[in-house]
Amino acid sequence: MPISFANIPANIKVPLYWVEVDPSMAGLPTINLRALLVGVATADAEAPMDIARPIGSQAQADLAFGQGSELARMFKAFFANNFANEVWGLPLAEPAAAAAATGTIGITDAPTAAGTIHLYISGEHIPINIATTDTTGDIAAAIADAINAQVDLPVTAAVSAVGGSDVDLTSTFKSINANDISVMLNYFGSRGGEQTPPGLGITLPATGFLTAGTGTPVFDNAIMNLGEEPFEYVAMPYTDSNSLFDWDQEYGFTDMGRWGWQRQLFGHIFSAKRGTYADLLTFGDALNSPVESIMAFEVASPSPSYEWAAAYAAKAQRALINDPARPLQALTLNDIKAADVHQRFDFVELNSLASTGLAIQKIGGDNQPMIAREQTTYQVNLYGQPDDAYELVTTLATLAKLLRNQKHAVTSKYPRHKLANDGTKFGAGQAIVTPGIIKGELIAQYQQDMYNGLVEDLSNFKRYLLVERDPNDPNRVNVLYPPDLINQLRIFAVLAQFRLQYDRGVDTQMIGPTQPPFNAASGA
Incomplete structure (x- = not known):
């Protein structure tokens, strides 16, 4: 019996018509890419601390986390920038002995x-x-x-x-x-x-801000309680070294990180940092995480850093769900107030901040900040040498989409298949795959991803794609998957080489095909 049935017994004797339904060739990859806002709740908040919960309105956030709390205010900024996508809140208790x-x-x-x-x-x-x-x-x-x-x-x-x-x-x-x-x-x-x-x-207060607040939340229980729940876009407003380290470990590439091989949950961390140009350069120079993107903004902005972080994550979620490969530049951060004109970072400062691992923002025509470059803090490789492999949020966002598409195709079409060498003669309909069949599947998936604007250069992908049986484990297939991620139009450079008049007597190649060459002797 060449056709492989999963449920109908091979020795059935009772007539007549029996059918089993197989969805392996029909499904499309679907995943709900949630946002998660992390912040301190008030002491009288209704929600239990360190446990994430879904939030559908500002009223729910105020009730759960306390009106005017850091987390409730983050939701206010989030909903001003994203009213359509799923978002959860992770309340943190006020730090012990905090002021x-x-x-x-x-x-x-x-x-x-x-x-x-x-x-x-x-x-x-x-x-x-x-x-x-x-x-x-x-x-x-x-x-x-x-x-x-x-x-x-x-x-x-x-x-x-x-x-x-x-x-x-x-x-x-x-x-x-x-x-x-x-x-x-x-x-x-x-x-x-x-x-x-x-x-x-x-x-007013001499610095223009409240002062004497102390205490940084402890994230251990909150991160542990996330378990294996997927949260793709995390707004985390604390930028001290310990907080950034804790979230980098949870979302990074270690064995137990969300980008690690065991968990495959993926995701990004978004934050924001207020500071002078000099202070931000020093701050950015000490960072190096592929999964964290921290927006630099001016001291004179009235909006607090935690609202900047929430607005940034909200716009990132809204845009990257639609297309993870499109740049985030020019997306407005609604309800975020910019610094006054004379107190904003200039071109040189913005360029240097982006070169030091910080995301940057500019002011749009509506006098509101907009994302200029969604830079991550990644700057150097394991040996401390300059490296731009992960410098943009879109790189990992695109890669996550590709890997999820690939995982869906493999797990849907080949969930209970046998493995044979290429060239094996087996009946049509048998639940058997070979390295060649898998390679063809990966190429077909790549073509679909290319059609959807995620990758390019199919010919070189085919050239470098390797699919082989493991020499030490006959039940294992090893794949070298070399996608060429599509890039973004971020710089449009023009050399305006103007003339006051073309010299028609020297360069006749510049003359159109219907125009006769200029005859200097006759003047015609």
């Missing part, structure tokens, strides 16, 4: 004219209308009330004393990232209709 960040807004003089205070906390606009009859105490109370009325802010406010003129701000969550909460006035300036009311004296 909240604090700051003070002081009212030193009452206004001489009515107006509006345009206060921004963590990039959120908080307008406070004041009258000329308001005292400094009245204004301080109005500021505190306006802040507390916006319950999703990452701070709470209290007037320092009854009738006092100072407003004390305290972060809603405790961690070092609370120091990234900005406090500023008049983000859009007078051109945007924002200016401080005449005569009003108001002071």
